[in-house]
Amino acid sequence: MAPPPGTATAPLDLECVALAEIELCGELIIAASAIDEERLSADRIDEVLRVGCDGR
Numbered sequence: 001m002a003p004p005p006g007t008a009t010a011p012l013d014l015e016c017v018a019l020a021e022i023e024l025c026g027e028l029i030i031a032a033s034a035i036d037e038e039r040l041s042a043d044r045i046d047e048v049l050r051v052g053c054d055g056r
Contacts, residue, residue, distance in 0.1 A: 024049055 031048045032040050040048070 027048050028040070028045065031044065035044075046052075
């Protein structure tokens with residue numbers, strides 16, 4: 001059941017967000033370890049994080 005409007009986010013929701021962030025960090029680490037350059041480009045980071053030019 002969703003929390004009433006104006007109340008704190010449910011702990012399960014926070015866990016889901018945290019797990020998604022951990023997964024994305026892992027994907028960035030894998031991408032960074034697979035390149036020959038010193039740093040990932042901004043475009044490559046956006047690609048790994050699945051961020052489009054429209055902000056999604």
